[in-house]
């Protein structure tokens with residue numbers, strides 16, 4: 001597979017401090033890759049090195065087959081949106097946005113057309129003649145976004161482009177970024193703190209911690225199968241349990257953990273490893289339950305957000321609603337509980 | 350109202366003093382240029398001095414002083430910009446900056462002599478050029494009518510002063526703004542014309558006007574390193590007063606210089622205001 005960007009063993013130090021440590025990644029043409037990690041883990045440093053503002057201390061950067069380490073930023077055909085916005089303070093919104101177009105010798109018509117499109121995309125139409133200092137923080141951020149996207153480069157770099165926007169605007173602008181990126185097939189590296197954003201927008205998520213890549217994969221892989229405790233706890237929430245010992249019972253393997261014995265369906269289970277369980281996957285039952293009943297499922301009707309299940313106990317049918325994701329099928333033996341507080345006495349005959 | 354008056358009264362010892370001397374001196378000089386308070390002959394109104402002001406000689410001096418002012422102020426500005434970039438972020442930044450300040454503390458006249466010495470017919474520059482076989486005969490840098498050495502001394506003397514004003518302004522341009530410019534495809538030249546220059550324009554106007562006023566009215570350097578003809582305006586004024594005893598004409602030259610500088614400073618503040626807008 002051809003690569004658009006290939007980074008091999010990138011090391012970047014500030015004095016004695018290693019901000020990025022043997023970072024390697026291959027990015028396919030048109031791929032949308034998101035760097036996700038806590039503050040100070042080196043995301044901006046990676047972007048700045050790709051853009052050419054920082055020199056790599058070790059390692060190589062290729063765009064396609066082209067060795068890029070010594071190519072100056074203005075010759076890289078990359079457009080970057082800065083975390084600090086970096087708007088030109090003496091230029092109007094319009095002249096900020098059309099700067100890249102002017103530098104590349106675009107015609108006046110193209111410039112004004114792209115400026116209108118860009119400002120519309122970030123919901124700032126009509127503010128063409130304002131100066132950056134006459135805009136709110138979120139508006140400045142959107143101008144920076146429009147400026148970076150006005151040119152159609154080989155590679156787009158975004159450094160937390162939506163951090164200052166309200167939730168609703170964040171979602172719409174996010175979708176527009178993705179639409180444009182798809183339309184022009186622009187290889188994109190995107191940086192964010194926001195995991196929901198990362199999961200929803202990316203082809204691939206790269207989880208970083210103190211200059212290292214912890215895990216990379218599709219959003220689903222990262223979420224469902226975190227490889228290490230850092231990823232498990234950084235993306236969403238996880239309970240991480242150390243496996244003390246392993247035993248088999250009836251052809252199934254069990255892990256002995258601090259909270260108890262847990263069945264694990266993995267060939268790699270062995271003492272010393274850890275397992276993670278997402279809080280939302282745990283089902284709670286009160287101890288010493290009363291009203292524990294059992295029966296056989298006689299019918300299941302899928303109704304969108306829930307399933308309507310008929311359970312037959314001793315020839316009597318009970319109607320039960322369960323969440324759409326609960327796996328029930330006709331013929332299954334199940335138990336169910338009825339909370340005491342929910343049992344209502346009918347007072348009239 | 351009363352309070353206002355009180356404030357003005359408090360200010361009087363300071364501002365009054367300055368105003369008094371400004372008005373008296375300029376007024377006196379203006380009167381002199383019209384023939385009053387004549388030291389050497391009969392006093393009385395005359396346009397004779399103002400008429401003889403517009404002579405070939407004075408015009409040449411005026412152009413000479415303008416040229417010295419312009420070349421020195423813009424010349425040192427260009428060097429200041431180049432130097433700022435050269436040393437910005439460099440390891441020797443502090444050392445270079447402190448060494449470059451030295452000419453500020455050397456009197457112009459002394460500096461002038463130092464540089465004349467170097468560029469003399471038998472000076473070190475000619476010696477080096479000759480021993481490197483770049484030239485056969487020594488060059489006469491200080492010839493009959495070349496202001497080359499004046500420019501050199503003035504730039505040498507004023508550049509550090511401009512650097513002192515300009516360097517913080519250039520330094521204060523955020524790196525990410527320059528990065529953004531390069532990222533969007535601006536090479537060095539466009540970066541300068543599109544970003545650095547506009548962002549430092551108002552400071553560079555100050556730097557230029559201050560050096561211009563100083564060099565336009567210069568006496569010491571043009572007297573030592575300058576050509577035989579023309580004189581700078583200040584030198585001509587001095588010559589008219591002391592060598593020709595023509596105090597009326599000398600006063601007319603002085604008033605003329607004040608008018609030129611006032612006009613320039615007004616133009617400057619007008620520009621400054623436009624830029625700020």
Ligand SMILES: Nc1ncnc2c1ncn2[C@@H]1O[C@H](COP(=O)(O)OP(=O)(O)OP(=O)(O)O)[C@@H](O)[C@H]1O
Pocket residue numbers: 014017019037038039040041042043044045046083193
């Ligand atoms: N110019 C610098 N000099 C010294 N250290 C720096 C410099 N820039 C960044 N660092 C350090 O390098 C590390 C990585 O910085 P970087 O800006 O890449 O982090 P980040 O992942 O983008 O963080 P954030 O999410 O807060 O923007 C940080 O610990 C930071 O303190």
Ligand SMILES: [Mg+2]
Pocket residue numbers: 043044045083159
């Ligand atoms: Mg950052």
